[in-house]
Structure formats: structure tokens, C-alpha cells
Amino acid sequence: MYKYVFKRIYQLIIVFFLFLVTSYVLFDSIPGNAFQNLLLNPELPPEAYEQVIKLYGLDKPLTERVFLYIGNFFQGDFGYSYKHYPRTPIDLIAERLPRTLMLFAMVNIVAFYTGFLIGKILAWRRGSKSETWITVTSVFSYTIFYPWFALMMLWFFGYKLDWLPIGKFLYPEKWYDAPYDSDVIFVSMIKFTAVVSILQILVYIFTRNIESLNLRRNARFAGFMVLTIASLFYWNSGDLLIQKPYAMDIAYHMILPIFTVTVVAFAGTALLTRTTMMEVMKDDFILTARAKGLSQRRIRDRHAARNALLPVVTSFIFTIVTIIDGSVLTETIFSWPGMGQLILQAVLEEDIPVAMASFSFIGIFALIAHFIADISYAYLDPRIRIQSQG
Amino acid sequence: MNILEVKDLDMSYKTIDGDVEAVKKVSFTVKEGESFGIVGESGCGKTSVAMSLLQLQADNGKITNGEIIFDGKNIVGLSESQLREVRWSGISIVFQGAMNSWNPVVKIGEQIREAMREHYPDKTKEENTKKIIELFDIVGLDSSIIDRFPHELSGGMKQRAVIALALSCDPKLIIADEPTTALDVVIQDQILKEIRKVQEVLGLSLIYISHDIAVIAEMTDNMAVMYAGSIVEMGKTDKVFSNPKHAYTKMLLESTPSIVGPKKKLRSLDGEPPSLINTDSYCSFSYRCPSPDDNCRNRNIEMELTKIDSEHYADKCCINCG
Numbered sequence: 287m288y289k290y291v292f293k294r295i296y297q298l299i300i301v302f303f304l305f306l307v308t309s310y311v312l313f314d315s316i317p318g319n320a321f322q323n324l325l326l327n328p329e330l331p332p333e334a335y336e337q338v339i340k341l342y343g344l345d346k347p348l349t350e351r352v353f354l355y356i357g358n359f360f361q362g363d364f365g366y367s368y369k370h371y372p373r374t375p376i377d378l379i380a381e382r383l384p385r386t387l388m389l390f391a392m393v394n395i396v397a398f399y400t401g402f403l404i405g406k407i408l409a410w411r412r413g414s415k416s417e418t419w420i421t422v423t424s425v426f427s428y429t430i431f432y433p434w435f436a437l438m439m440l441w442f443f444g445y446k447l448d449w450l451p452i453g454k455f456l457y458p459e460k461w462y463d464a465p466y467d468s469d470v471i472f473v474s475m476i477k478f479t480a481v482v483s484i485l486q487i488l489v490y491i492f493t494r495n496i497e498s499l500n501l502r503r504n505a506r507f508a509g510f511m512v513l514t515i516a517s518l519f520y521w522n523s524g525d526l527l528i529q530k531p532y533a534m535d536i537a538y539h540m541i542l543p544i545f546t547v548t549v550v551a552f553a554g555t556a557l558l559t560r561t562t563m564m565e566v567m568k569d570d571f572i573l574t575a576r577a578k579g580l581s582q583r584r585i586r587d588r589h590a591a592r593n594a595l596l597p598v599v600t601s602f603i604f605t606i607v608t609i610i611d612g613s614v615l616t617e618t619i620f621s622w623p624g625m626g627q628l629i630l631q632a633v634l635e636e637d638i639p640v641a642m643a644s645f646s647f648i649g650i651f652a653l654i655a656h657f658i659a660d661i662s663y664a665y666l667d668p669r670i671r672i673q674s675q676g
Numbered sequence: 677m678n679i680l681e682v683k684d685l686d687m688s689y690k691t692i693d694g695d696v697e698a699v700k701k702v703s704f705t706v707k708e709g710e711s712f713g714i715v716g717e718s719g720c721g722k723t724s725v726a727m728s729l730l731q732l733q734a735d736n737g738k739i740t741n742g743e744i745i746f747d748g749k750n751i752v753g754l755s756e757s758q759l760r761e762v763r764w765s766g767i768s769i770v771f772q773g774a775m776n777s778w779n780p781v782v783k784i785g786e787q788i789r790e791a792m793r794e795h796y797p798d799k800t801k802e803e804n805t806k807k808i809i810e811l812f813d814i815v816g817l818d819s820s821i822i823d824r825f826p827h828e829l830s831g832g833m834k835q836r837a838v839i840a841l842a843l844s845c846d847p848k849l850i851i852a853d854e855p856t857t858a859l860d861v862v863i864q865d866q867i868l869k870e871i872r873k874v875q876e877v878l879g880l881s882l883i884y885i886s887h888d889i890a891v892i893a894e895m896t897d898n899m900a901v902m903y904a905g906s907i908v909e910m911g912k913t914d915k916v917f918s919n920p921k922h923a924y925t926k927m928l929l930e931s932t933p934s935i936v937g938p939k940k941k942l943r944s945l946d947g948e949p950p951s952l953i954n955t956d957s958y959c960s961f962s963y964r965c966p967s968p969d970d971n972c973r974n975r976n977i978e979m980e981l982t983k984i985d986s987e988h989y990a991d992k993c994c995i996n997c998g
């Protein structure tokens with residue numbers, strides 16, 4: 287397993303390096319940039335012109351600049367924004383990344399989980415009326431034109447019913463005298479979500495060895511309750527009590543984007559789960575499980591769904607890359623000022639350092655997501671786990 | 677005491693071409709502690725009989741008639757939850773494709789314990805593990821196998837583990853459906869010995885299914901010969917071997933190298949088994965019968981076993997053929 291992890295990390299580094307080189311060369315080949323606009327100013331004396339060019343290293347050949355850039359990148363130096371001088375790209379990203387991270391982590395978890403759950407039930411209820419209807423609905427939402435659908439959702443829930451906010455990630459009027467920046471709140475929320483997820487997984491792992499099924503179920507439920515109560519206490523203590531209303535405001539703004547993306551994204555997972563699970567259900571070990579007298583639910587979850595999970599996770603790994611274009615689309619439609627919007631603006635304004643840096647960060651983000659998915663895949667499939675030991 | 681009595685069992689599969697009558701009026705009994713063999717060429721309905729006993733036939737298969745009296749109780753038509761209790765702790769099975777009987781992503785020990793948890797909910801994990809180790813010992817497996825995944829085991833080991841799995845909930849009856857078909861010859865022999873040993877040591881009732889009549893001779897006390905969904909000859913194994921009555925039984929015997937007795941010329945089985953869809957009510961063997969008389973094909977003959985002597989029965993129509 288360790289060897290497998292190291293091999294993956296090693297591959298990631300190479301991929302990331304290639305990613306940096308490619309993006310740099312691509313950005314460099316875009317004709318003109320915000321910086322050149324500045325230099326084209328006829329009032330600029332030629333000496334100053336020369337000096338600025340030298341200062342930014344723009345007189346060096348492309349190959350040299352690529353390596354210079356990568357070298358600086360790993361030292362944490364991303365230069366300055368052309369547009370927002372003297373802010374650095376890092377500064378801008380630090381503000382935007384948590385917003386995107388929070389939204390897309392939530393969207394992906396919710397969409398994957400819903401998709402898997404629905405797909406599993408569809409396969410199990412094969413041939414029933416409800417199966418037909420849900421399958422048709424899934425195909426519909428799988429093929430729907432996303433931007434149009436998102437706008438319809440905004441119109442319906444935001445305008446017509448007026449249940450949810452139209453766009454933005456907070457109500458600015460609530461934040462006039464907020465004691466915290468929205469970034470701080472975002473970071474608190476991310477920290478909280480991560481810790482709760484990890485604890486939930488730990489509860490699951492520690493209860494695995496309880497032999498009696500009833501006892502195990504009860505222990506898991508108890509663990510869940512304890513976590514919920516602890517969360518309530520946590521958000522009502524000290525600093526967080528002050529942060530709570532602001533966090534709630536952000537969470538409220540997240541509902542519609544999460545719901546919309548989930549409706550579009552769950553279907554792929556659901557349909558794939560349905561087909562693979564129907565394949566798995568033909569396998570001999572399912573018959574063994576039935577012959578053993580296990581309950582339907584256990585056969586479904588433990589044997590059929592557990593094996594169907596493997597190809598579904600593989601396909602999910604591939605969709606992680608769509609975080610990049612997905613975030614641009616979603617953030618634009620829902621006016622969510624995250625990384626997607628930052629990239630879009632930077633590219634439109636030809637603010638190359640910012641565009642480059644945000645691309646790299648989303649790249650890192652996608653690669654890490656890949657890495658986690660890869661590792662969990664190896665965990666899910668013992669055949670890979672064992673192979674990779676040898 | 678009879679552990680199992682099957683009476684006039686009919687089972688058929690619905691297909692677009694019509695109903696496949698895979699089990700037709702099958703009746704037999706298995707006594708406590710005995711080993712009962714079912715032999716017949718591939719496609720004659722052996723697996724269908726086995727699956728009917730557990731009521732695990734494919735979704736399109738249905739038991740249309742008959743009784744299965746297991747341990748004094750008719751289990752045909754029981755509810756799913758009642759059947760779940762019978763399965764594994766009453767009747768367990770070693771499947772034909774036993775190599776694929778294991779879930780590839782769950783450890784062997786856990787897959788056995790899972791069955792034990794279902795039938796003995798009060799046992800602790802330690803107790804279950806202890807029992808698995810004992811069973812592994814009986815079938816000749818190392819206790820470390822408990823923590824292995826299926827793909828780490830060889831075919832023979834998987835099959836031994838399957839036998840341990842089948843024994844895990846103290847079943848009263850074990851069905852072994854061609855348990856050695858997928859194994860190489862040496863391992864086959866070991867597994868056969870293992871099953872025989874376990875059956876004798878634990879005093880289990882066993883239904884042993886095979887297409888290989890030589891194996892049946894070795895493994896069973898009583899046997900039935902199946903042809904096209906019906907039992908055509910049945911009785912004490914040595915009686916059937918020493919004095920085969922049905923033309924099909926004779927064909928089977930002639931197609932197998934003799935274990936005892938003088939060398940004979942081997943004959944291959946001529947002809948194909950008939951289609952099981954919408955069978956007419958004349959003797960289904962008449963097409964392959966070496967000496968069919970006109971009656972066989974023309975008259976409406978109901979397949980019926982007739983007594984040859986005590987503990988030996990054969991299909992009335994074919995007793996004198998061949």
C-alpha cells in the first residue's frame with residue numbers, strides 16, 4: 287500500500303510539472319496581455335520600457351522563463367497581478383479558494399452519495415414502476431443543458447417562490463458590521479466539515495468489528511447522535527457563537543447551487559451504478575449470499591452495491607477534472623465569487639500571473655482529489671491493494 | 677428417519693420460447709446420514725433440482741407442483757423470512773461454480789462469519805472465529821486463511837473454504853452440485869475425499885450431484901439417474917451399478933471407464949438430450965433408445981418408476997430396452 291501511495295505521489299508530481307509547463311506556454315502564446323497594454327503607452331520613455339521588460343524578465347527566451355516561473359512557483363513567488371497591483375495572485379486566491387472548495391466539496395459529496403443510493407435502489411427494484419420512472423427522470427437530468435437548467439432553478443426558487451437567494455454567497459447588508467471577514471467564516475466551515483467527516487468515518491471504522499448486527503447499528507446511531515450534539519455545542523461556544531449567524535447565511539446561499547448541481551450530476555452516477563449493479567447481481571457470490579439466508583438489504587449493500595462501487599468510483603475520478611470548467615459555469619451563473627470567476631476574469635482581462643496561479647491551484651486541487659479517489663479505490667478493491675504491496 | 681422427502685416436484689422456467697420443464701415429477705428421499713447421488717448429463721436438470729430445494733431458482737423459474745418435506749415440514753411456499761431460516765442452517769450448498777462463490781472484496785473469514793451471525797446472532801466474534809478455525813482444520817486449511825481475500829487463494833483452497841462455509845451453520849443437509857468440475861484432476865480427488873470424510877465424520881446427509889457416474893459410485897449410498905428433467909432410475913448405488921435397468925443408465929455406464937471389473941470398450945453417448953420445452957408425453961428417451969419399440973413413440977406413456985426389487989426402481993418404459 288505504501289509503495290502504491292508513493293508511486294501515485296511520484297506520478298502526481300510529474301503530471302503537475304507538465305501541467306505547469308503546458309499552461310505557461312499556452313498563456314504565453316496568447317497575443318497581447320494587460321502588461322503589454324501598459325507598455326504600449328506612447329508616453330513611456332524607451333529607457334523605462336527597457337527597464338520594465340528587464341525587471342519582469344520578459345527579454346529572456348520562453349524556455350528560460352518557463353523554468354524561472356516553475357522555480358519561483360515552488361518558492362511561493364507568483365509575481366504580481368497586472369490588474370490589481372500590488373496585490374499578489376496568492377492574496378487573491380487565498381480569498382477565493384475556500385469559497386470554491388466549500389461549495390464543490392459539498393456538491394460532489396452530495397451528488398455522488400445521492401447518485402449511488404438511487405442507482406442501487408433502481409437496480410434492486412428492477413422492473414418495478416418506480417424503477418422505470420426514476421430511470422427516465424435520471425436520463426432526462428443527465429442530458430439536460432446545464433446552464434439553462436440552472437437559470438430555470440434560479441428563476442423558480444429564487445424569483446417565483448422566493449425561497450432562496452438569487453446568486454451571491456451572502457447578504458451584504460448582514461455583513462456591514464460583521465466582526466469577521468467572510469474568508470474566516472469559510473475557513474471555519476471547511477475545518478468543521480472536514481473534522482466531522484473524519485470523525486464520522488472513524489465511528490464507522492471502529493464499529494466494524496462489533497459482531498452483533500443490531501449492536502453495530504445502534505453503536506453507529508449513537509456515534510452519529512454524539513457527533514450531532516457535539517456539533518451543536520461546538521457552534522454555540524466562544525468565537526463560533528459569533529460566527530454562527532454568518533456561517534448560516536453562507537450555508538443558506540449554498541443550498542440552491544448544491545441542489546442544482548446535484549440534480550444534474552447525480553444522474554450519471556445513478557445510471558452507472560444501476561447498470562454495474564445489475565451486472566454484479568448475476569455473479570455467483572450473490573447466489574451464495576442468498577443461500578446463506580442473509581437479508582435482502584445486506585445482500586444488496588454488502589455484496590452487490592459494494593462491488594458495483596468499484597467502476598462507479600473509477601468514473602467519478604474522471605469527472606473530478608470537470609471541477610475546473612464546472613466551477614467557472616456554476617460560479618458565473620450563481621454569482622459565486624470563487625476560483626472559477628477569478629479565472630474567468632483573469633483570462634478575460636489577460637491578467638496572466640493571476641490566471642496562471644489560479645489555474646495551477648485548481649490543478650493542484652484536482653490532482654489531490656484524484657489522489658484521494660485513487661487511494662480510496664485501492665482501499666475498496668483488495669486486489670489492487672495487495673498487488674501494489676508486491 | 678428421512679431428512680428430506682421430495683414428492684412429485686415440478687419446476688419450470690418461463691422463456692420467450694415457452695416453458696422449460698427442467699424438473700418433472702421428481703420424487704426421492706434422503707435418509708439421515710446418507711449420501712444421495714444425482715447423475716445425468718449436462719442440462720438434464722440437476723442444478724434445477726438443487727436450486728428448487730433451496731427455492732433459489734432463477735427469477736423466471738417456478739415450482740409448479742409438489743412438496744419438499746425437509747425435517748418433517750413442507751418448505752414449498754414458505755415466506756422469504758421462513759426460507760432464510762432454512763437456508764444454510766437447514767440446507768446448505770456447495771455450488772457448481774464454487775470458484776466464484778466468494779465475494780472478491782470481502783475477507784474469507786468475514787464471509788463465513790456473516791452467515792454465522794445471521795443464524796447464531798448471540799455468538800461472539802471470538803466464538804465464531806474459533807469455530808471457523810475448527811472447520812478449516814477439518815477441511816485441511818490453515819487458520820491464516822481467515823484474513824485472506826479470495827483472490828489470494830488457489831482454486832483448491834477456495835473450494836475447501838467453500839466446504840467449511842457450507843458447514844459453518846451446522847446444516848442438516850448439504851448439497852454439493854458438481855463441486856469439483858472447475859478443478860484439476862489431482863485437486864478433484866483430494867476434494868472428493870475431503871467431502872466424503874466430512875460427511876462420514878460429522879454424520880451429515882449429503883446430496884451429491886455430478887455428471888460423472890464414476891464419482892457417484894465412489895461418493896454415494898443411494899443414487900438417482902436423471903434424464904430430461906425426470907428420474908429414470910433410482911436405488912442403492914451398488915444395485916444400480918451391478919444391475920442397471922434403464923437403457924440410459926447403461927449408456928452412462930458404458931461411457932465411463934470401469935472402476936471395478938474387467939476392461940470394456942468405451943462407448944460415447946450417442947445423440948442429444950431432447951429439448952425440455954413443451955415436451956410431449958411419450959418416452960423422452962425414445963429418440964436415443966437403442967431398441968425403441970413402436971409403443972415408445974406413439975403411445976402416451978407417463979414416465980413412471982416401477983419397482984425392480986427392494987431399493988431399486990426404474991422407468992417402466994425403458995426397462996427392457998437396450
Ligand SMILES: Nc1ncnc2c1ncn2[C@@H]1O[C@H](COP(=O)(O)OP(=O)(O)O)[C@@H](O)[C@H]1O
Pocket residue numbers: 689690691696698716717718719720721722723724725734735736737952
Ligand atoms: N434461468 C433459466 N431459464 C431458462 N432455462 C433454464 C434456466 N436455467 C436452466 N435452464 C434450462 O433448464 C435445463 C436444466 O438446466 P440445469 O438444471 O442447469 O441442468 P444441469 O445442472 O443438469 O446441467 C437446461 O435445459 C437449461 O437450459
Ligand SMILES: [Mg+2]
Pocket residue numbers: 719722723724772853854
Ligand atoms: Mg448443473
